[in-house]
Amino acid sequence: MPGNQSILRVRWRWVGLSWLVLAFAYTPAVVLTSPSDGARSASDLLHAFLFLVGSYTPWALATPMLFGLSERWIIGAGRSAYHLIWVALFGLPAIPLLTGAGWGLGHGVLNMFGLAGQGQLDLRSSQRALVATALFAIPLYLAVMGVGQLLAHTALKSERESLLARLNEEALRSRLHQHFIFNALNAIGELGYHDAPKADRALGHVANLLRALLESAPAVALRDEIGACAEFIELHQVLSGNITFVAEIEPGAWDASVPSMVLQPLLENAIQHGADTDGAVEINIGANLQDGDLVISVVNSVNRRSSGGLGIGLDHLRKRLVLAHGAGASLTTQCEKNRFIASIRLPLMEHYQP
Numbered sequence: 373m374p375g376n377q378s379i380l381r382v383r384w385r386w387v388g389l390s391w392l393v394l395a396f397a398y399t400p401a402v403v404l405t406s407p408s409d410g411a412r413s414a415s416d417l418l419h420a421f422l423f424l425v426g427s428y429t430p431w432a433l434a435t436p437m438l439f440g441l442s443e444r445w446i447i448g449a450g451r452s453a454y455h456l457i458w459v460a461l462f463g464l465p466a467i468p469l470l471t472g473a474g475w476g477l478g479h480g481v482l483n484m485f486g487l488a489g490q491g492q493l494d495l496r497s498s499q500r501a502l503v504a505t506a507l508f509a510i511p512l513y514l515a516v517m518g519v520g521q522l523l524a525h526t527a528l529k530s531e532r533e534s535l536l537a538r539l540n541e542e543a544l545r546s547r548l549h550q551h552f553i554f555n556a557l558n559a560i561g562e563l564g565y566h567d568a569p570k571a572d573r574a575l576g577h578v579a580n581l582l583r584a585l586l587e588s589a590p591a592v593a594l595r596d597e598i599g600a601c602a603e604f605i606e607l608h609q610v611l612s613g614n615i616t617f618v619a620e621i622e623p624g625a626w627d628a629s630v631p632s633m634v635l636q637p638l639l640e641n642a643i644q645h646g647a648d649t650d651g652a653v654e655i656n657i658g659a660n661l662q663d664g665d666l667v668i669s670v671v672n673s674v675n676r677r678s679s680g681g682l683g684i685g686l687d688h689l690r691k692r693l694v695l696a697h698g699a700g701a702s703l704t705t706q707c708e709k710n711r712f713i714a715s716i717r718l719p720l721m722e723h724y725q726p
Contacts, residue, residue, distance in 0.1 A: 391432040395424035426481035427474035442520025471506040577607035593723040595626045614652040622660040629723035642672030668716045
């Protein structure tokens with residue numbers, strides 16, 4: 373059964389409009405099949421339309437409830453026979469009740485518009501017609517429940533896809549985090565034999581990053597992501613030496629929403645493939661707004677031994693971007709002379725703190 377975030381939020385205006393269109397569509401058929409001594413007139417059409425509007429009003433009011441029951445008794449998603457029985461049992465009293473209420477309300481509408489003479493309500497003489505109308509209402513009930521079933525299945529499918537995407541995204545984040553932690557702890561372990569104070573400082577940076585990893589939501593503001601980048605760079609400055617880090621962020625981009633730790637694999641790639649023989653590497657992060665999108669670029673120097681790198685971290689990052697933003701997100705890379713450029717494009721959305 374779909375959860376609390378189901379898409380089955382029925383809007384009354386669409387329910388009312390749908391039943392009004394149905395009444396309008398059936399009006400000619402009612403006029404043509406009604407007994408008449410002379411030629412059909414506009415008043416006959418008005419009489420039939422008003423009666424149908426009244427008779428469909430109880431069905432319109434009951435539609436959200438019927439959709440809710442369809443969401444509860446989903447057929448084709450486990451216990452189908454049980455749910456089908458409940459749909460049938462509920463229809464036994466619902467169909468005659470809604471039909472009778474509609475019959476009375478239809479004549480009430482005619483009365484209100486002074487057309488009672490064309491459709492005088494007489495329960496005795498109308499008993500057969502009422503029973504026939506109830507029988508004809510069975511397909512109507514099945515149609516409403518069928519639409520509800522379709523919406524319920526759509527909601528269920530959407531929820532499952534959302535859950536699967538969230539699980540995949542968490543798995544990718546976990547792989548990136550494990551890769552970072554493994555490399556950092558190995559480097560700190562080696563550093564501890566030569567420079568214990570540096571190793572202690574590096575452990576402090578790792579602790580801050582781990583805290584950020586554990587506390588961060590799937591999406592954060594770009595300013596928080598840049599802060600995590602600075603911590604990441606400081607850690608590698610302790611571990612590997614001379615790293616020049618510059619961030620040039622357009623003022624309107626600071627509060628943009630981005631996937632958490634989205635820049636970490638790009639920075640790790642830059643440090644791994646951009647360091648010269650003496651360990652020096654230049655990294656520049658830029659962010660600006662282009663045509664309603666947020667574009668983040670990471671530019672790093674490239675040493676002669678490497679073309680910039682296209683490791684597993686970048687492949688995982690591409691998958692994360694697609695899972696988070698679909699086709700609206702992309703990661704492109706290019707190498708120009710002695711520079712490697714990675715660019716992320718995301719739909720611009722402001723990050724709201726919970």
